[in-house]
Amino acid sequence: MLKKTKLLWSFLSSVQLTIFLLAFIALLAFAGTIIPQRDLAIHMPSPLFTFLNRMQLFDLYHSFPFFLLIGLLSLNLLACLLKSFPAAWRSFKEQPSLPEAADFRNVPEENILRVTNDQQTVMKIIEKIIASGFNKWRRSDTIDGNYLAGSKGGLSLFGICIIHFSILLFIAGALAGFLFGLEGYVNISEKESINTINLTRGKGTMSLPFTVRCDKFILELHENGMPKTYRSDLSFIKNEKIVKQGHLLVNHPLTFEGISFYQASYGLINNKPGAILAIFRNGQEIQNLNAVKGDSLDLPGKDGRVSILRIEENLMNMGPAIKLSITSHEGNRVFWVFQKLNQIIESNPGIELNQVINPDIFRSYRFVMTGMEEKYFTGLQVTHDPGIPLVVLAALLMMAGLILALFFRAQKVWIRVDSDRDFTRISIVCRSYKNDAGSQREIKLLLDSITRCLDGLK
Amino acid sequence: MIHTSLLSIVTFIYFASFLFYLFSMLFVRNFWGRLASLTALTGLVGQTAALIVRWKTSYNLGFGHVPMSNFYESLIFFAWAVVLLYLIMEWRLKNRTIGLFVLPVAFLLMAYASMSNISNHIEPLLPALQSNWLISHVLTCFLGYAAFTMAFAFGIIFYMQKLPGPDENKTLFFRLLPAKSTLEDLMYKSVIFGFIFLTMGIIIGSIWAHYAWGSYWSWDPKETWSFITWLIYALMLHARQIRGWQERSMALMTIIGFSSVLFTYFGVNMLQSLHNYIG
Numbered sequence: 127m128l129k130k131t132k133l134l135w136s137f138l139s140s141v142q143l144t145i146f147l148l149a150f151i152a153l154l155a156f157a158g159t160i161i162p163q164r165d166l167a168i169h170m171p172s173p174l175f176t177f178l179n180r181m182q183l184f185d186l187y188h189s190f191p192f193f194l195l196i197g198l199l200s201l202n203l204l205a206c207l208l209k210s211f212p213a214a215w216r217s218f219k220e221q222p223s224l225p226e227a228a229d230f231r232n233v234p235e236e237n238i239l240r241v242t243n244d245q246q247t248v249m250k251i252i253e254k255i256i257a258s259g260f261n262k263w264r265r266s267d268t269i270d271g272n273y274l275a276g277s278k279g280g281l282s283l284f285g286i287c288i289i290h291f292s293i294l295l296f297i298a299g300a301l302a303g304f305l306f307g308l309e310g311y312v313n314i315s316e317k318e319s320i321n322t323i324n325l326t327r328g329k330g331t332m333s334l335p336f337t338v339r340c341d342k343f344i345l346e347l348h349e350n351g352m353p354k355t356y357r358s359d360l361s362f363i364k365n366e367k368i369v370k371q372g373h374l375l376v377n378h379p380l381t382f383e384g385i386s387f388y389q390a391s392y393g394l395i396n397n398k399p400g401a402i403l404a405i406f407r408n409g410q411e412i413q414n415l416n417a418v419k420g421d422s423l424d425l426p427g428k429d430g431r432v433s434i435l436r437i438e439e440n441l442m443n444m445g446p447a448i449k450l451s452i453t454s455h456e457g458n459r460v461f462w463v464f465q466k467l468n469q470i471i472e473s474n475p476g477i478e479l480n481q482v483i484n485p486d487i488f489r490s491y492r493f494v495m496t497g498m499e500e501k502y503f504t505g506l507q508v509t510h511d512p513g514i515p516l517v518v519l520a521a522l523l524m525m526a527g528l529i530l531a532l533f534f535r536a537q538k539v540w541i542r543v544d545s546d547r548d549f550t551r552i553s554i555v556c557r558s559y560k561n562d563a564g565s566q567r568e569i570k571l572l573l574d575s576i577t578r579c580l581d582g583l584k
Numbered sequence: 585m586i587h588t589s590l591l592s593i594v595t596f597i598y599f600a601s602f603l604f605y606l607f608s609m610l611f612v613r614n615f616w617g618r619l620a621s622l623t624a625l626t627g628l629v630g631q632t633a634a635l636i637v638r639w640k641t642s643y644n645l646g647f648g649h650v651p652m653s654n655f656y657e658s659l660i661f662f663a664w665a666v667v668l669l670y671l672i673m674e675w676r677l678k679n680r681t682i683g684l685f686v687l688p689v690a691f692l693l694m695a696y697a698s699m700s701n702i703s704n705h706i707e708p709l710l711p712a713l714q715s716n717w718l719i720s721h722v723l724t725c726f727l728g729y730a731a732f733t734m735a736f737a738f739g740i741i742f743y744m745q746k747l748p749g750p751d752e753n754k755t756l757f758f759r760l761l762p763a764k765s766t767l768e769d770l771m772y773k774s775v776i777f778g779f780i781f782l783t784m785g786i787i788i789g790s791i792w793a794h795y796a797w798g799s800y801w802s803w804d805p806k807e808t809w810s811f812i813t814w815l816i817y818a819l820m821l822h823a824r825q826i827r828g829w830q831e832r833s834m835a836l837m838t839i840i841g842f843s844s845v846l847f848t849y850f851g852v853n854m855l856q857s858l859h860n861y862i863g
Contacts, residue, residue, distance in 0.1 A: 141825045148822070152815040159805045159855055187803045300801075309799065348647065348708040355711055376711035377796050388798040389711075507798040517800065521787045528783060532776050564769075 139205035147199045154195065158186040164327070188304075200297055203290045210290075214283035217536065221264045222277035225540035225555065233553045237569050240549035243580055245272065248543050248550050251579045255572065260539065271544030279537050283559060285530025292523035299516030308332070308385065308510040314340040315395055315503040319363065323508045336383060337363040341371075343392065343502045356392055358504040374506070384510055391505035400499040401437045401448050403463070406492040416499045417448065429489065430454030439498060444470050446498050452488050461487050465495040535564055539572065552576060587641065588704050590634040591660060595694035597627035598667070602687040609684060617680040621671070624687060628667045635664065638706065647708035652722040655853075656704045659697035661722065662849070663690040665730035673734060677770075681761050685737035717792035725785035725810075731778030732817070732838075732845045738762075738771045739838035771834050772824070775841070779817050786810055805855040809848040816841045 137143060164185055182189035241248060249265075249272050256263045260276030267273075310323040310332060319339035322331050342359040355375065362370040362382040372380045379388045396418055405413040405425075412426065422433040436449035445466040452459045462483050464470055471477060486492050536559035543552055554572055556565040604620030638651045651657045670686045697704070741761055762770065789807070790800040801807060820837040823829045 141822055144822050145819055145826075148815050148819040152812045152819075155808050155812050155815070158803065159808050159852075163803065350708070352708065353711055354647075354708065355714075377715045377717075377792075379795060379798065386798060388796070390797065509798040511799075514794075514800075521790075524783060525787070528780050532780065 135205065138201055139209045143202050147195055147202060151195050151199070154186060154192055161186070163187070196297060200294060203294050207287060207290050210283065211287050214280065214287050217277065217283055218280035221262050222275040222538050224264055224266050224273055224275050225542065227270055229540055229555055230542050230553045233555060237554050237573070239552040239573050239576060240546060241552065241580055243550055243583070245543055245545065245550050247583070248552065248580070252541060252543065252552070252576060255575050255579065256539070256541070271542050274541040275538065277538045279534040281530050282534035282536040285527045285532070285534065288523050288527030289531060292520045292527055295516055295523065296520035299513035299520055302513035302516060303511040306512050308508070310508045311390065311506065312508055313503045313505050314338065316340055316343045316501055334385065335364070336369070338387070339363060340504050343504050345392065345502065356389065358389060358506070360387065386509050388507040388509070389504070390507040392502050393505065395501045395503050399437055399439060400501055401446065402496045402499045403448060404494045404496055406494065408490045416501070425491065435460070446495065448495050450493060459488055463493045463495045465497060535559070537565070537568060539568065585641070587634040587638040590630055590637070591694065592698055594627045594631045594634065595691060595698060597623055597630065598687055598691040598694060601627060602684070602691055605680065605684040605687060608680065620683055621674060621680060624667060624683065625671060628664070628671060631660070631664050631667070635660070642706045645706060649709050650719050652718065653709055653713055654707060656697050656702050658722070658726070659693050662726050662729060663693040665726045666690045666693070666733050669727070669730045669734055679762055682737050682741065685740055686733065689733055712796050715792060715796070717788060717795070721785060721788045721792055724781045724788060728778045728781035728785055729845050729849065731774045731781060732842055735771050735774040735778060735838040736842035738767050738774065739835040742767045742771070742835035768834060771838055775817055775820060775838065779821065782810070782814055782817070786814060806848065806852045809844070809852055813841065813844040813848050816844050
C-alpha cells in the first residue's frame with residue numbers, strides 16, 4: 127500500500143507529468159481556435175452535430191476533458207509545492223551541507239588551483255571571500271583537508287514556489303468566477319429603464335434588485351464616420367429613488383451593489399433613423415412627431431392619411447428629407463419634405479414649383495421637417511465576478527515569483543583545500559539549481575578572487 | 585508623409601545591414617561586421633525618429649495616439665523591438681554573427697508593412713482602444729515577441745553548428761559562431777526574458793479586457809493563442825529539468841515557440857477575433 131502511494135506521489139509531483147499536461151492543454155486550446163465555439167458554432171440539425179455537441183466540441187474550454195486536465199495540473203502543482211517548499215525553506219534557513227572527498231572525484235582541471243601558500247593562509251583568504259559572497263557558509267577541518275560550503279540565492283527557490291502557488295490561486299479564482307459569477311448583457315433605449323438582464327450561455331434572464339435607466343446616450347463620430355466616443359449617462363434607482371448616477375464609457379465601467387456595467391455597444395432603435403415632422407394646418411401647428419419609416423397617422427376630419435415612406439439622411443446631396451404619401455378621396459399624393467428646404471429654394475429658384483417637393487401640396491396643410499431624430503439604445507455588458515480578488519493576487523504573485531526566480535540564482539559552492547605534493551590545492555565544485563553555464567562562471571569568479579587575494583599578499 | 589518615407593528608407597537600411605552581416609560571413613574581415621552593426625544602428629535611430637514624428641503628427645491631426653494601434657504600426661513596432669533587443673545583445677555579447685539571422689526578420693517585417701494592402705494612414709482610435717493600457721500592453725507583448733525572435737535565431741544557429749563536416753572545412757564564420765553551451769545559455773536567457781514580458785503582456789491585456797469588456801478572459805482566438813505560446817515556453821523551461829532533454833530539444837522548442845508567436849501575431853487575423861483591428 128505504501129509503495130503504491132509512493133509511486134502515485136512520485137508520479138503526481140513529476141516534471142514529466144507537467145510537460146504532458148502543458149502539451150495537452152495547449153493542444154485542446156488550439157482545437158478551440160479552429161473549431162467554432164459557442165455562439166459561432168452553426169447549428170446544423172443533424173445527428174452528427176448533436177453528437178459533437180454532446181461531446182462538448184463546441185464548448186471546449188468548459189468541457190470535461192479540459193476541466194480534467196486543469197484538475198490534474200492543479201494536483202501536479204500542489205504535489206510540487208508540497209515537495210519543493212520545505213526544500214526551499216531549508217535551503218533558505220539552514221546552512222549548506224558539507225562536502226566529502228567523494229564529491230571532488232570528478233573535478234575538471236580548470237576548477238583546480240595550485241598555490242605555494244600554506245593551507246592556513248589559503249583557508250583564511252577563502253573563508254573571507256565566501257563569507258562576503260554567500261549568505262550562508264560552513265567550514266569543517268578534517269584529516270584529508272579543509273572543507274568549505276557556501277550557499278546563496280535561496281530566494282530563487284522561493285520564487286519558483288510562489289509562481290506555482292500563484293497558478294493554483296488563479297485556477298481557484300477562475301473557478302470561483304465560473305461557478306458563482308454573473309455574466310449577462312442588456313440593451314437600454316434612451317430615456318428607458320430596465321431591471322432585467324439577459325444571461326449569457328443561454329441561461330435565460332435574471333432580474334436585478336434595482337432599476338437602471340439610461341438618461342442620455344451621447345455619440346461622437348470621427349470625421350471618417352467611425353465612432354470617436356460613446357457614453358451612456360446612467361441612473362441607478364432603488365425604491366424609486368436615484369441612488370447613484372454616472373457616465374458610462376468604454377474602458378470606464380460603473381459598479382452598483384457589486385454588479386458591474388460596461389459600455390459594450392450601441393445601435394439605432396428600429397435600426398433606422400427617425401425624423402421630426404411638424405404638421406401645420408392653416409398656419410397652426412397641429413402635430414409634432416418623431417416619425418420612423420412605416421408610421422402613418424390620420425389627418426383631422428378625415429382629410430386623409432399620411433404615411434411615412436422613407437427617411438433619408440442625405441437625399442441627392444440636398445440634406446435630410448422625409449418621403450410622405452397622403453391618401454385621401456382625392457387619390458394618392460407622394461412628395462418629399464426637405465429639412466433644408468429654404469436653402470434649396472435659394473440655390474435653385476423655381477424648384478418649389480415642382481410638385482414633388484412642394485410642402486404646401488396638400489390643401490391647407492404644410493409639412494415641415496425640423497430635424498433628424500436618432501434614437502439609440504445602449505448595449506451594456508453586466509458582470510459580477512467573485513473570483514477577481516483571487517485572480518488579481520495570483521497575477522501579482524506570479525510577477526513577484528518570476529522576478530525572484532529569474533534574478534536570483536540558487537547556488538551551492540563546495541571548496542576543498544588540501545595538499546597535493548608541494549602545493550596547496552584548491553578544488554571548487556558548484557551546484558546550481560538552474561544547471562546552466564552560470565555555475566562555471568561562478569567558479570571562475572571565485573578562482574579569480576582567490577588568485578587576486580593571494581597575489582596581494584605577496 | 586515624411587515618416588512613411590523615412591520608414592521605407594529604414595527598410596532598405598536593414599536590408600543593407602543584413603547584406604553586410606552576410607559579407608562578414610563570407611569575407612573574413614572585421615570591417616564588414618562593424619559596418620553591419622553601424623548600419624543597423626543607423627536604421628534603428630531613423631526608425632525611432634520616424635515613430636516620434638508619426639506620434640506627433642497624429643496629435644496635429646486631432647486624434648493623437650501612440651503609434652501602436654493598427655496592423656501597420658504593430659509591424660513597424662515589432663521590427664523596432666527586434667533590432668533594439670538585437671543591438672543590445674550584440675553589444676553585451678561582443679558577437680556579431682547572430683545579426684545575420686535577426687536582421688532579415690526586421691527587414692521582412694518592415695517590407696511586409698510597406699505592402700500596398702496595408703494602410704499606413706494615421707487613423708483615429710476606436711473607443712475601445714482609447715486607453716492607457718494600450719501602451720503597456722503592446723510594449724510588453726512586442727518586447728516578448730522580440731526576445732523570442734532572438735531565441736529562435738539562437739536555435740537556428742544551434743542547428744547550423746550541428747551540420748556535418750570536420751571543423752577545418754567550415755569557414756571562419758562558423759567557428760566564430762557561439763559555442764553550443766553558450767548557445768544553450770543564450771537560448772535560455774532570451775526565453776526567460778521573453779517569458780517574463782509575455783506574462784506581463786498577457787496580464788496587462790487581461791486587466792484591460794476587464795475594464796473594457798467586463799471579462800478578463802474570453803477565450804478569444806488571440807487571447808487563446810497567446811496562452812498557447814505561453815504554455816509552449818513554460819513547457820520548454822520545464823523540459824530543461826529533464827536530463828538529456830537539453831540542448832537539442834531546446835533549439836527545437838525555440839523554433840516551435842517562434843512559430844506559435846508568428847501565429848499569435850499574424851495567424852489570428854484569419855480567425856474571427858475581437859483583436860482583428862489590432863492585428
